[in-house]
Amino acid sequence: MSRAHERVAVWTRHGLLALPIAFVAVFLVAPLLFSIAIGFWQRVGFRVQPAFRLDAYAEFFGSVRLLVLERGLIVAAEATAIGLLLAYPVAYFLVFRVTRSAARVVLALFTLPFLVNYIIRTFSWSWLLSRTGPVNKALATTGLTHAPVDWLLYSDFAVLLGLVTSTMPFMIFPIYLALMGLDRRLLEASWTLGASPARSFLRVTLPLSLSGVFAALVFGFTGAFGDSAVPIILGGPGYQLMGNAITSTLDVLNYPLSAAMSSVVVAVMLLLLLCWYLAFDLQSFLGKMLRWRF
């Protein structure tokens, strides 16, 4: 009786745990597979016909649109790196040098700007950095410049600024959580054993916070890579990322090309995830979780 009971309990639990997987499988994987398939279909007028052709992929890889992919990867990597260099120290500071309540206030302050619509915030930057905008005016009054600085806006600088300000706050939180959960006794043990603060950090704190760093990198990179607004609002003439390029192909109802481009993006992201899986033992990421045996 109790064995059957146990089995029911186990199956209910497994069912419950499988819920998010089922959710994603139905509403995401199925449409995704469908859209990957369309990348191989043939265009007939405005329709698409099932077929297996590599025309769309050939068109993407053989054209200038490939440059957009390259640029996207580079700029996303840059933005993520800068974001991490800012987010980690901030999180560290909030965990180790600041009271709990103060940290919570600061974290809340980091999330408040996101209540203002993203388009409005990005567009705000384009006004702030314009030739006649406040930043240039401030620079002129302090005498640092004699003429409006052109590269503040419609440039790679502006795009990086926009991407970093929109993704960095997202990166702080997971690192904060990871550092918060750190067992301080381990650090104390390290000091007791004579390690310098820097060594303790590198050997104890950093590795144990890797789960948070991983999450931060994922948030940062995917956020920057998938951004559609910053490139067209803050970028130079014709600056675009993959999201904009895909929308452009949809303007002419070129479904196979847009599907092929999306598939390439997904493939690249999966490749990056695979690299992470291989480079970092899941043990260090999941930490104590892998001791779970039940």
Next chain:
Amino acid sequence: MTRNPLAQALLWFVLALILAVLYLPLLPPFLASVGVGGPEGGDGFTWRWYASLGDNPLLAGAIASSLAAALITAVAAPFLGLLAAMAVRELKAPRVILLLVLLPLFIPGVSLGLAIALFLRELDLAPALWSIALVHILWALPFATLIILTAMASFDPVYLEAAYLSGAGRFRAFREIELPLIRPGILGAASFSMILSFNETIRTSLVQGPLNTVQTYIWSTYLQVGLSPALYALMSLLVLLTVLLLALSLAAGRRS
């Protein structure tokens, strides 16, 4: 650990600087909402944009839809994220599960929106609030899951083992031992989900059906006819409201 007060002050200053840069773009919309500046200049200090917020029935409907979708997402995404995090650590294929859950992040927004829209059309399901919420939950799920996973990663299962040894059932052990410890993670996931839902534009635009959300309305007017300062007023009100709520909760927290 000695705390050099000068170093502490310096670090606080740097933090304040970072926050200042993040808050800078909030100033122009606020100034524009009271008519004194911003991108298109102003006619002079006025409250009329705040007063006009009630006049536009379209905006009222959009606010209602956005709010509803955000609340649903803030509840559903952390819930599913919690289950997913538990699945990652308990079921036999953590990497595959993690991959599945992170998938929505990797798909470009416009492609995701279009794929789901076509899928819904094949199933002959009419888009409405539920499809907007669906897309928002899908988008927030990876964030929620990763945050909760991060919170769980530092939780030592030995406590749960202790609880089982003392005779507690799995659910009870989870609820009374683990949940309180990962609560900041869950709350963080909930607020992340709400923020993500509130900012979501492109995916939503393809499954909105007969509804407007604040984001799609702003996107549409921004593109074709220009933003009205009333929208800036709305945003400023939202920030103000949240600041008040935060202050209240802080005060309440301090008292308890």
Next chain:
Amino acid sequence: MAVCLQPAGYRDTLSAEGQQTLEERAMAGSSIGRRKIVQAALYGGTGLALSGALSGAWAAEQVSFADIGVGDPGGDWSRYTKATGGDTVNLVSIGNAPSAILNVLIAGGGTKTYDLINIVGGMQKPLVENGLIEPIDTARLPNWAKDSYIAQYLKPGTPGFDFIGYDGKIYGVPTVLQGDSFAYLPEATGPLDSYGALFDAKWKGYVALEDNYTTAGQKTALYLKASKQASIGDPANLTPAEMKTVVDFLIAKKKEGQFRTIWSSFEQAVNLIVSKEVKVIDCWEPMVFVAKSKGVDAVYAAPKEGYLLWAMAAYLVKNPGRSPARTKAAYALLDFMLGGWYGATITDLRGYMTNPEAPAYARQHPGEFPAAKAERIAAIDAGVKKKFQQGGTWQQRWPTAVDAYEAEWARFKAA
């Protein structure tokens, strides 16, 4: 209106018939009784059908109206509701890119959700061939015949017709008419009268183009043809080779640093003018109106190559499952949009020319449109009419080689 059409006593008659059928039902059992029931039912049924036909919609219809932003009269549809006796409008704001529009109909809300869609015209080809819109029966629109602009500018057989018609049939109701050129800051550049100003090295780094191959591309083609820098047949419908020439020219200019940016939204373009970030900008006239209202002296040029003319069209979404009552309400809305109040409101709010009744309505209703507004509406109307008189080329929103256009434009942006 619907309520008034139905005479007060009719409902009483109906309930009498209803009562009759009840009595007949009470006699059920005998075959004679049954035949009488059937007869009564038939009578009752016909009576219901008649009453339905006479009174129109018994329940109020809500027309789902997808709009890119121009068609929103500030949320005030009260006059339409009053005119139709209760029908309301649910306006859904959608993005203005062809991808947003087409995909929202093909997939998104789809043809089952929206009844009308109000976008920049000329999109009939993809819309009709994908089975998304249906022809409009202009006989059901009393205001159609009154709109002389349609007869004047959108005659069948002229390129203007391509903005509302396809294959000889009319699909779109022209809610807005306009001509595009470019704007400049006269204090910085002096008077300008050619699209060449956009490519003049004097203003290097102070020029912005629209991110749109059908407008910016066509203006460039017009200029290149007029200045004989390229051999172009029809600037409105370039061959892939011609488009390549245009884009080569643009890429050369881009590499020289001619363009400050390529804008993709109304808000961006207005900001560029008001903040004087650029001196010459390929844009739409309402942006100049906004700039002027902010005290910036901007002028919308009258180029010698001619304006780029266009119209907004409200299409009827193809939905075989739509109820006749809803279709009727949709037609009523289309007719309302060709009316004086709507036209005047849209001209005032958005700065475009709408229909001939608009200026007259504004003048005749000083309570709704104060004198200053009425003057402004008349001025805008006259201004656009002048553009049409000066002549120009109709914008080609869906050129034959549109795929080549998009690929070449992508090349321009990526360069």
